[in-house]
Amino acid sequence: PLQVPALGLHVRGPAMLASQKDFNNAVSQVKLLKEDPGNEVKLKLYALYKQATEGPCNVPKPGMLDFINKTKWDAWNALGSLSKEAARQNYVDLVSRLSASSESPSPEAPAADRKQPESDSLVVTSEDGITTIRLNRPAKKNALTTQMYHDIIAALQAASKDESAITVLTGSGDYYCSGNDLTNFTHLPAGGLEEMARSAAALLRDFVNCFIDFPKPLVAVVNGPAVGISVTILGLFDVVYATDRASFHTPFSHLGQSPEGCSSYTFPKIMGSSKAAEMLLFGKKLTAQEACAQGLVTEVFPDGTFQKEVWARLKAYSKLPPNAMRISKQIIRNREKEKLHAVNAEESSVLRERWQSDECMNAIASFLSRKAKL
Numbered sequence: 001p002l003q004v005p006a007l008g009l010h011v012r013g014p015a016m017l018a019s020q021k022d023f024n025n026a027v028s029q030v031k032l033l034k035e036d037p038g039n040e041v042k043l044k045l046y047a048l049y050k051q052a053t054e055g056p057c058n059v060p061k062p063g064m065l066d067f068i069n070k071t072k073w074d075a076w077n078a079l080g081s082l083s084k085e086a087a088r089q090n091y092v093d094l095v096s097r098l099s100a101s102s103e104s105p106s107p108e109a110p111a112a113d114r115k116q117p118e119s120d121s122l123v124v125t126s127e128d129g130i131t132t133i134r135l136n137r138p139a140k141k142n143a144l145t146t147q148m149y150h151d152i153i154a155a156l157q158a159a160s161k162d163e164s165a166i167t168v169l170t171g172s173g174d175y176y177c178s179g180n181d182l183t184n185f186t187h188l189p190a191g192g193l194e195e196m197a198r199s200a201a202a203l204l205r206d207f208v209n210c211f212i213d214f215p216k217p218l219v220a221v222v223n224g225p226a227v228g229i230s231v232t233i234l235g236l237f238d239v240v241y242a243t244d245r246a247s248f249h250t251p252f253s254h255l256g257q258s259p260e261g262c263s264s265y266t267f268p269k270i271m272g273s274s275k276a277a278e279m280l281l282f283g284k285k286l287t288a289q290e291a292c293a294q295g296l297v298t299e300v301f302p303d304g305t306f307q308k309e310v311w312a313r314l315k316a317y318s319k320l321p322p323n324a325m326r327i328s329k330q331i332i333r334n335r336e337k338e339k340l341h342a343v344n345a346e347e348s349s350v351l352r353e354r355w356q357s358d359e360c361m362n363a364i365a366s367f368l369s370r371k372a373k374l
Ligand SMILES: CCCCCC/C=C/C(=O)SCCNC(=O)CCNC(=O)[C@H](O)C(C)(C)COP(=O)(O)OP(=O)(O)OC[C@H]1O[C@@H](n2cnc3c(N)ncnc32)[C@H](O)[C@@H]1OP(=O)(O)O
Pocket: 139, 140, 141, 143, 144, 146, 149, 178, 179, 180, 181, 182, 183, 200, 201, 203, 204, 227, 228, 229, 230, 251, 252, 255, 257, 260, 367, 373, 374
């Protein structure tokens, strides 16, 4: 089948979302391309164009024998509920890459020392003093695969050494992140469930350690709902900006699991123990406004102006002296580091046991069989 979610919908740089005018220009530019981009790319362009102009696929699926229209329908349908604005941006970015590659070496070539992620599910870019790590699996609500955890670790390690002043984590499409990809638990290694739990706990620990130790200002641009580990690690960010469409949900008990990302320590500190317990024990979902009132989110923006306002602000902040920002972060965070590492180790080891429990296995089986949704 066509892998449209993995179409390579790279969203370029921490720029504002493309305007209608940018989009119209890109539509005209496609007609001027010197080289035929090939059928696969044309299919990407088609799907993004439809999504950008009409929204999610809303026409009946063509019959099996109507091969061409069915292929086009599949491509459009696979974009799921990606917003018109994000589709427009992806379209503009794709056309700009096509134009650049047909004319000259790509101006977006990555820094020589930056290893690009293994898959299209993560897109890392650096521009205007900001390194952006973008979760890019919109059709799966940006759920984190095992490969993505590895790629995020590598991206953070590279960002900690690159020229940028600020590092941002954000998502493509209508979700920020739906947390751990629950199908990660279905790939059992030779050592069975026990080995799976052991290696997942080790990976979790490494992953969270990277956030604890990250030396520069780390900003979450929460472009939509956030679930699970994408919420818990927010306590390790320096600043969290959210659209008013975002929500914050940690359904650990529902999943037979327990908190991670140091949230068992950071959440009670941030919001007080009873509010933290309501989230972490009972899975209470917070609105963006509630999360802001409780100190988990720095500021909430109207969805319509979210990207524009946030990136304009980050661009201004990225011009501040980078060493001063690093040193200030060190003073703020360093005395907590040892504690955070200990909390991370404990949470990972508790989860290692939880993942082997019947409660957890049943909850995941239930999600996978689509009997239950949160
Ligand atoms: C190294 C390991 C470290 C592990 C750390 C521990 C981490 C813990 C957590 O993060 S716990 C939280 C886990 N996440 C969830 O429980 C969320 C599960 N997803 C949902 O409940 C829903 O999908 C939703 C509420 C996020 C969105 O609902 P809706 O808007 O109705 O969309 P769909 O359900 O149709 O989703 C579209 C598409 O995406 C797939 N998908 C979404 N989230 C996940 C996920 N977390 N794992 C796997 N797949 C996910 C969903 O199945 C649909 O796929 P399909 O179109 O059916 O192929």
